[in-house]
Amino acid sequence: MAAPVMDQQRLADLQNVIRGDIEAGLYHGAVIKVMRGESVALEAAIGAADAAQTRPLALDSVFSIFSITKAFTNTLVLRAIELGQFALTSTVSELIPEFSGHGREKVQIWHLLSHQAGFPIIFEVKPGMYIDRFDEMIAAVIEVVKPIELPATTVAYSPLVNHVLMAECLRRTDPKRRGYRQIVQDEILTPLKMNHTSVGLRADLKPRHVVPDFRGNYPIGHRGHSDLGPNGAFEEEHAEMPWVGIASTVPDMSRFAEMFRHNGTLEGARILSPATLALARRNWTGEKPNELYAARGRERGWDPVPGYIGLGFSLRGTAMCRNMFGTLASPGTFGNYGAGTTLFWIDPERDLSFTFLSAGLMESNANMERFQKLSDMVISAA
Secondary structure: OOOOOOOHHHHHHHHHHHHHHHOOOOEEEEOOOEEEEEEEEEEEEEEEEOOOOEEEEOOOOEEEOOHHHHHHHHHHHHHHOOOOOOOOOEEEEHHHOOOOOOOOOHHHHHHOOOOOOOOOOOOOOOEEEEEHHHHHHHHHHHHHOOOOOOOOOOOOOOOOOOHHHHHHHHHHHHHOOOHHHHHHHHHOOOOOOOOOOEOOOHHHHHHHHHOOOOOOOOOOEEEOOOOOOOOOHHHHHOOOOOOOEHHHHEHHHHHHHHHOOOEEEEEOOOOOOOHHHHOOOOOOOOOOOHHHHHHHHHOOOOOOOOOOEEEEEHHHHHHHHOOOOOOOOOOOEEEEEEOOOEEEEEEOOOOEEEEEEEOOOHHHHHHHHHHHHHHHHHHHHO
């Protein structure tokens, strides 16, 4: 069967717009991939890893994918539910008994997946602490984090707390008693042949790694025990950070996206069931805004818009509003993104997936505008 046609001029326009943005200093470079049906419509490395444009990016450049890491944790949680380890309605305190008191007993797994747990939006648990060792992070979350409202009251994106808790739920219920890194490897990376992806920065990937340049656009640092700088945690080989700590390439991340486009299976490897994905791709936050992005948007005078979050996925939804997946995307378009740099989405109606990893972190609102623009260009080429 012939592959669905993509407009080659539109795809050329997309690359030219990216080049123009790089020349304007908005970011340093990007690697992108567009899949339509079973065909590669576009694969390109544009720009460089650094502001001076001295290290050109390649198709196999390795990026710290930041919060797209959460998509791996979310996938493992949904898989654990399919495997009977716990339920969407299990409370966190059932699985982590120390995480009780102060109203924490009301928080269920689905509240964590949909960013409706009622916790404050916190970017660090204790100011300046090292974040690369998971045991230290879960201990700090259990000690410090308490709800400020009942679950499902508001939608407030969780930068780290929810995914630290979910990773601990995975560890405690895993029949093989594996750590987070090993679970990711065994349940996702190996079956999907994502050979250039790792939890922490695997030694063989380091020469191709694009060291994150935050450019002052993130509220805190990310310190690791080797003291490699204010954001050194992203260069730690043994880091286990289930909210930001995976390194990957565009070809590997496109395989991850394609698994979702194929309803949970890729090349015979079944990660999730169609039933699970159907539930996860529903809007579980109604018309409520995402308080983190609403607050940031107000800095520009933007009115709040629906957050559109499923169980572990961001969604396009139906409102005419700013959205990283584009205004042209079908309402069921879903995916994930990471702070100012990374994105993947799947438009099931158009049989289309888009993967984008970039160097040079952008400010949140500018990043929203960038991804909306580029996503609309990809969809216009379909």
